[in-house]
Structure formats: structure tokens, C-alpha cells
Amino acid sequence: MLIVMTIVFVLLRSGPLDPAHYILGDYATAETLKNLREQMKLDRPIYVQYLYFLERLFQGDLGCSFINKQPVLSQLISVLPYTIELVIAGAILGILMGVPPGIIAALRPNSIFDHLIRLLTLVGISVPIFVSGIFLISIFSLKLDLLPIIGDGEAGNLKSRVLMLILPAFSCGIWMLASIARLTRASLLEVLKKDYIVTARSMGLQERIVILKHALKNSLLPLITSLGIYINILLGSAVLTEIVFTRPGIGRLIVEGIISGDFQMVQILIMLYAGTVVIVNLLVDLTYSLVDPRIVYK
Amino acid sequence: MKLGPRYFKNNISLIIGILMFIGIVGASVFAPYFALYDPLEVKISQRLQPMSADHPLGTDFWGRDIQSRILFGGRSSLTIGLASIGVSMILGVILGVVAGYYSENKFANLIVWITDITMSFPTLILGAMVGMMFGPGIFNTIIAIAVAFWPRFVRLARASALSVKEEVFIVAAKSLGMSDLRIFGIHLIPNIISPVIVMAVIWASDAITIEVALSFLGLGVPPPTASWGTVLQDNLRYFRMAPMAVIWPCVAIAWAVQSLNLIGDRFRDILDPKMR
Numbered sequence: 119m120l121i122v123m124t125i126v127f128v129l130l131r132s133g134p135l136d137p138a139h140y141i142l143g144d145y146a147t148a149e150t151l152k153n154l155r156e157q158m159k160l161d162r163p164i165y166v167q168y169l170y171f172l173e174r175l176f177q178g179d180l181g182c183s184f185i186n187k188q189p190v191l192s193q194l195i196s197v198l199p200y201t202i203e204l205v206i207a208g209a210i211l212g213i214l215m216g217v218p219p220g221i222i223a224a225l226r227p228n229s230i231f232d233h234l235i236r237l238l239t240l241v242g243i244s245v246p247i248f249v250s251g252i253f254l255i256s257i258f259s260l261k262l263d264l265l266p267i268i269g270d271g272e273a274g275n276l277k278s279r280v281l282m283l284i285l286p287a288f289s290c291g292i293w294m295l296a297s298i299a300r301l302t303r304a305s306l307l308e309v310l311k312k313d314y315i316v317t318a319r320s321m322g323l324q325e326r327i328v329i330l331k332h333a334l335k336n337s338l339l340p341l342i343t344s345l346g347i348y349i350n351i352l353l354g355s356a357v358l359t360e361i362v363f364t365r366p367g368i369g370r371l372i373v374e375g376i377i378s379g380d381f382q383m384v385q386i387l388i389m390l391y392a393g394t395v396v397i398v399n400l401l402v403d404l405t406y407s408l409v410d411p412r413i414v415y416k
Numbered sequence: 417m418k419l420g421p422r423y424f425k426n427n428i429s430l431i432i433g434i435l436m437f438i439g440i441v442g443a444s445v446f447a448p449y450f451a452l453y454d455p456l457e458v459k460i461s462q463r464l465q466p467m468s469a470d471h472p473l474g475t476d477f478w479g480r481d482i483q484s485r486i487l488f489g490g491r492s493s494l495t496i497g498l499a500s501i502g503v504s505m506i507l508g509v510i511l512g513v514v515a516g517y518y519s520e521n522k523f524a525n526l527i528v529w530i531t532d533i534t535m536s537f538p539t540l541i542l543g544a545m546v547g548m549m550f551g552p553g554i555f556n557t558i559i560a561i562a563v564a565f566w567p568r569f570v571r572l573a574r575a576s577a578l579s580v581k582e583e584v585f586i587v588a589a590k591s592l593g594m595s596d597l598r599i600f601g602i603h604l605i606p607n608i609i610s611p612v613i614v615m616a617v618i619w620a621s622d623a624i625t626i627e628v629a630l631s632f633l634g635l636g637v638p639p640p641t642a643s644w645g646t647v648l649q650d651n652l653r654y655f656r657m658a659p660m661a662v663i664w665p666c667v668a669i670a671w672a673v674q675s676l677n678l679i680g681d682r683f684r685d686i687l688d689p690k691m692r
């Protein structure tokens with residue numbers, strides 16, 4: 119993590135962006151620019167800046183945003199719940215609505231259902247977030263007037279918050295939904311050819327029990343393996359979702375930080391992304407042994 | 417397995433995908449012949465027009481013709497998407513083959529390590545970060561997207577190279593005294609290239625999406641140049657007044673992405689018979 123942080127730090131600071139220039143605008147004189155840079159300690163050599171940053175970090179101080187002078191930590195905490203609820207809602211949606219079509223398609227391979235599901239899931243994988251988001255808005259909000267368009271819901275009002283979450287979660291989770299359906303189909307098809315399924319069937323077990331208990335359980339392993347990748351992609355899609363639906367969130371914060379050259383903010387947020395992905399991958403590794411008892415960690 | 421003409425038989429979605437792709441590339445390449453107006457021409461008097469005979473897809477807030485802007489936008493979006501995938505494929509395959517072939521080497525471990533780190537960021541964030549360092553512009557956007565995509569190719573090429581390098585024909589070539597470079601060129605790369613190309617087709621659709629996203633965020637193609645992302649961004653603000661002006665670029669993006677995915681998906685089925 120420390121090495122990643124160093125690389126990100128050096129890359130960001132060596133770029134051509136200048137937060138002082140952004141704050142003061144295009145018509146700033148050279149002198150005011152210089153003063154502001156001195157004030158922000160941007161004129162020091164890069165290793166001094168880095169040591170300074172590290173020292174503050176180990177004291178538990180994430181620093182202040184260069185642009186609006188607010189502490190990064192408080193901004194982070196105020197938007198974090200929105201991104202977390204979006205990603206979790208997207209993931210739940212993807213799993214709950216992705217697995218059943220996958221099972222249906224795998225049970226009747228090459229039937230009309232199978233072809234339909236494959237075609238729909240391919241569309242689901244292909245459509246970029248903003249496209250699906252905009253279509254969802256125009257259908258459900260503008261034409262049917264069922265759901266609110268943008269924003270984050272009234273504070274403290276759970277119902278409006280959930281209503282606000284539906285469309286973003288859908289457009290965020292649609293990719294995951296489609297790709298989980300495809301993955302379930304492929305891995306269930308594979309498992310259904312195995313000998314133990316034939317055995318289970320020849321024992322006279324009900325087809326429902328064979329599928330749900332024996333086949334599905336075994337076909338879920340690749341799904342869990344790729345959960346880490348899914349979370350990573352969901353985090354990426356959450357960025358665009360937040361922008362299209364104008365929700366507050368981490369993605370919005372980082373994009374605004376990138377555009378305005380707010381190194382401090384971008385730095386912390388990128389570390390947050392990398393940290394999340396590492397933790398998710400660790401959790402995924404640990405759950406393998408729960409799902410598949412053959413895997414033992416020494 | 418080789419990709420051959422026999423796969424085109426009975427494969428409607430592959431043919432549809434290729435036709436869709438040729439259609440959108442053709443429309444962009446010959447944009448000057450199809451477009452009725454200059455995509456940059458501002459006519460304030462005719463702003464936010466609905467679809468009509470004069471302006472088939474309407475006009476935007478500045479009175480620019482949306483059909484022309486989408487056609488010309490396809491030029492930048494497709495060029496950037498395809499070029500960046502090409503760059504990252506070449507880079508990724510070379511690094512991946514090296515990392516896979518000399519798997520015990522320190523340098524190879526370094527490549528793997530960097531790849532793993534880069535993979536832990538969402539692609540869009542990575543592209544935006546690199547885009548921020550280089551600044552906007554068509555060439556810089558190509559580089560930014562290529563940087564965001566090369567680790568995927570490295571991982572894929574390395575995994576294939578690791579399995580192929582143990583094959584008898586590589587050992588035979590080595591014992592004949594062939595130089596490593598010739599082994600790469602004649603034996604290794606041709607044997608791993610088909611899965612790489614298939615994934616390149618699929619990832620090209622991702623790259624186009626990323627380009628649109630970057631331009632949409634103002635980190636890619638600088639306005640007023642037309643790109644699907646900038647067209648979207650221009651019109652999203654006036655979504656309530658002119659919703660169709662937002663829908664049309666979405667259709668163009670979905671079209672391009674869908675065509676590449678149809679092609680890639682079918683090719684993947686052919687390469688991996690288990691998926692059928």
C-alpha cells in the first residue's frame with residue numbers, strides 16, 4: 119500500500135496540473151500564483167512534500183482539500199454512505215436478478231428462452247452506464263413519471279432515499295446482473311455434465327433438489343471468485359452513475375478532484391479505492407474455503 | 417483454434433455484429449458525405465430544434481446539427497477507442513509474453529507486480545488520472561486509455577504464454593538453437609494471439625465507453641470538437657427541453673459497443689467450445 123501511495127503521489131505531483139492556477143483562474147499574475155504556491159507548500163521539492171504528507175498521514179490527519187479548504191476526512195464521511203448504498207444495492211440487484219435467468223437458460227440450453235436470455239444479457243453487458251441511466255430516466259421519470267430523477271433524497275426520509283436509489287442502482291447493477299446471468303449459465307452447464315449429477319438423478323432425487331442442492335451449489339464457486347472483479351467494476355460504474363444521476367458520492371468527489379487538480383483529495387480517494395479492492399479480494403479468498411471445503415489454507 | 421470462414425455459416429449474430437460495425441465505421445469515415453452541416457457551425461437562431469427535414473435529429477443548445485455532430489463524433493470516439501486498444505494490445509502482448517516466458521526472472525516479476533497494482537483501480541479512474549496528467553486532446557486520450565487497458569492484456573498474454581512455453585515445439589525450437597526473439601515471433605505469439613484478439617474486440621467496446629466517459633467528464637476530447645461524450649455532455653443539461661438530443665448519441669454509443677460485443681462474444685464461443 120505504501121508503495122502504491124508513493125507512486126500515485128509522484129505521478130500526480132509531476133503532472134502539469136497546478137491547483138494554484140485552478141484556484142486563481144486564468145488571469146492570475148505570476149506573483150499571486152507564486153505566493154499561493156508557497157502557502158500551499160507546492161514550491162518545495164517533491165520529496166519534502168511527500169515526507170510532509172506522510173507525517174500528517176501517520177498522525178491520522180488526511181489533510182485538507184486544496185480547493186475548498188475543507189478537511190478531506192469530513193467530506194469523505196459525508197458522501198461515503200451514498201456510494202456504499204449504491205454499490206451494495208447494485209450488487210444485491212445483480213446477484214438476485216442475475217442468478218435465476220442463468221439457471222433457466224442453463225436448464226434448457228439452446229431453447230428459445232436460452233437464446234432470449236443470452237441476447238438480453240449481451241445487451242446488458244454492452245450498454246454503458248450513462249446510456250442505460252439516461253434511458254431509465256427518460257422512461258421511468260419523464261414518460262411514466264413514477265420515480266424521481268436526480269438527487270439523493272430528503273435527509274432522514276427513508277422512503278424518498280430508497281426511491282432515489284432504485285434507478286441508479288439499476289443502471290449501476292445492470293452490467294453485473296447480465297454478466298452474472300451469463301456466468302451462472304456457463305458454470306451450471308458445466309456442472310450438469312458431471313458424474314455426480316448423473317448419480318444424484320439415478321438415485322431418484324427430485325429434479326429440483328438435484329439442481330438447487332447439488333448443481334447450483336457447485337456452480338457458484340466461479341461466481342464468488344469473480345466477485346472481487348465485480349466489486350471493482352461496480353465502483354467504476356458508480357462514478358458515472360453518480361454523475362448522470364447527480365448523486366453525491368466518492369466517484370463524484372474524485373472526478374471533481376481530478377478536474378480541479380486537487381491532489382490531496384485525489385490521493386486519499388485513490389488509496390481508498392485500492393484499499394477497498396484489496397480488502398474485497400482478501401474476503402473473497404477467505405470465503406473460498408467456506409464454499410469449497412476442499413480448499414484449505416495453511 | 418483458427419478462425420475461418422466456416423464459422424460465418426449459421427451465425428446470424430456474428431454477421432449482424434459485423435454489419436453493424438461496418439455501418440458505424442463507414443458512417444464515421446464518410447461523415448463529410450453524410451453530414452448535412454458543419455458539426456461546429458453555431459446557429460443560435462435555430463437552437464434546440466426538434467427533429468425535422470432540415471435537421472434530421474434536431475439541433476443542440478448552440479444550434480449545431482446533432483446528426484452531423486454524432487457522425488463526426490464517431491470519428492473521434494471510434495478512432496480513440498480502437499487506437500488505444502491497438503496500442504495497449506501491442507504493449508501488453510510484448511510485456512506479457514516476456515513476463516510469461518522468463519517467469520523466474522526479476523524483471524518479469526516486476527511486470528506482474530505492476531500489472532497487479534494497476535488492475536486494482538477501476539479502469540475509468542485510472543484513465544481519468546492519466547488523462548489528468550497529460551491534459552485533454554485526442555492523442556493524450558489515446559495514451560490515457562491505453563495505459564488503463566494494458567494490464568489486462570499483460571495478464572492474458574502472460575497466462576497463455578506460461579502454458580504454451582512448456583509445449584514440445586517450444587522446447588524443440590529452443591534445442592535447435594533458435595534465438596528467443598525468433599521463438600517469440602514464430603512460435604509463441606502466433607499461438608497465443610487468437611484469445612488476445614478476441615478479448616481485444618470485446619475490450620475495444622469498453623475502450624469506446626471509457627473514451628465517451630472521459631470526454632463526458634471533460635477529460636478527453638476538448639470541446640467544441642465533436643465526440644459522443646462531448647455531444648452527450650452538451651445536451652444533458654437541456655435534457656428536459658430536448659430529450660431526443662441526449663437519446664441519439666446514446667443510440668450511437670450503444671450501437672458501436674453492441675456491434676463489437678456481438679462479434680467478440682461469438683468469436684469467444686468459437687474459441688471456447690465449452691461455453692456453447
